Amino acid sequence: MTITYQNHPFVLWAACFLWLISMFAITWSLLLFFFVGDILLLTGTDLVNAFLLLSGIIMLPTNVHILYSIAKGIRIDPKSKVMCCPLWSCILWIIIINIIGIILCVRRIHSCQETTFNFISHSMKYYRSIPKYKHFIDNLQWSLHCCGLNSYKDWFTHDWYDKIRDYEWDPIANKQTVRSIREASDSVPLSCCKSGSCISSYLTELGTHSINTSGCGELMYRIIMISMYAHLLLFFLVIIIEGLILQFIIRKQDYSCENTKKNLKHIMSVNNNFEASSSSYQMNSEDSEDLESRKKEND
Template identity: 60%
Template sequence: MNNSLNSPFVIWTTCFFWLISIFGIFWSIILFFWVGDMIFSTGTDLVNAVVLLSAIVMLPPNFYSLHAIANGKKIEYNAKVFCCRLWTCILWIVIINIIGIILCVQRMYLCQEITKKYISNSMKQYRIAPKHRQFIDKLQWSLGCCGLKSYKDWFSQDWHDKVRDYEWASPNVRDVNAMKQVIEIDSVSMFISCCKSGSCVSSYLKELGNYSINTNGCGNLLYRFIMVSMTVHLIMFLIIIILEIFFLKSIITKNDELDSKNRSNKLNIRHIMSVNDNFEMSSGSYNLNEEDSEIDPSNVYYDEK
């Protein structure tokens, strides 16, 4: 393998691009299947889609570059990679990552407002909408939180059918006033996804305390999680753009150097025959003297061997 045809920066950058493209594909797919509802609800699904698209577009040029390096060939910036030139693929990668940067900045700017709005809406529709119930439960389980700002936010939400849920407490109660008394006894309660472990005391919180449930709200935690995620994506997009630009520049510079060297080797006659530097006469500067011009050619003696 002749690595002199490609600079070390190009070789190492190609390996980095290959790893980042494979990681980006798997990471995006895992997020879509694992926390798809969360990234859709917070508006970060577009950023994740850009990561997946960028990783897929990076595969063909990376495959070509690795193949050229492995076979000791020069990476040509004008080489055809599947349906377009290598420099065109790099240009598209840069454009896609610029779009990713714009989306990251937008999500970071609107993140707090979108997060609070969606959590509040999901809390209101927890009892009637399975999609929002699943989102809230998964959010509270994964982040170890409860409510928007604190667990007390659920006290003002109609998150369960109290009459249906508390009929077991006094099966002999038939009148409405008695049922209201039963409901009032346990009006401060919490559901299972707010528990710190699989089982906890989620009822009678005024009497027994809230030591076994998560008391911190989910709003700030989800906001910080999204901000960290968007910051990581933003840095990744910037690194890819910078490396792709320098990668293309290095390829063009290396190709120009090699082409210039090849042309110099072809035109330099010193590689073919030695030339006396003291020899200054050329065919264009040679002139016959007047005396020599008057010599009769018939008197010239030719030495025949």
């Protein structure tokens, strides 16, 4: 009689959970790269997202292999090949990659606020001269419905558009006017508008009802922090679960055989008790003579 090798139930549920995580990690990372790749690159969170993608790519075939072995009813061999590497090696690499991801997250969290504010301020400074910074700031202000670093007034101190261009027809006569405009500009980029068109100039006189007035720095900082904490939690979960799976599959223990042995021991103990009780039920010779004498008296 052949006994099919079974695996611990935790391995089954953990492999299913990690398979779902791997699919989510791959999909989420690719979406971020395709749609906000420039923001990831400029804010320094692209490495964290890259390690999340790499972890998902390695986890996917590894957990599919584990689930396939469980479905076939065979014991998971840690030395079995996944693509071209042993199973234990793939799990170990997943743990190492997620540890590196945790280190990157912790470093990013530690310097998140300072780095974020400095980068937004640097992008605003070179808004006019460097196209990638202009594209970043415009996308940031459109998507978060914000304006400037701390408020819309931050743009007043930045030379964010070519003010001299409007006075090129008579630069000598308007030299003093241009200088005064440079010193006190009350206009903001169009990406600060609440809708497609608005009044973005002469805000001191006309008011700010048509633009977003809150700054982008604090909003961007909160979004990055939430993202880093979510990545950190995901990395920790993967490390713990993969470590437990590796521990269970390396053990030289067959849970089906162990349960069979326990059942056999239980049956043997019941049989022994039954034999003891049946042997104790046998009548002695003296008891049988008493019974015969009683029968004769009755006759």
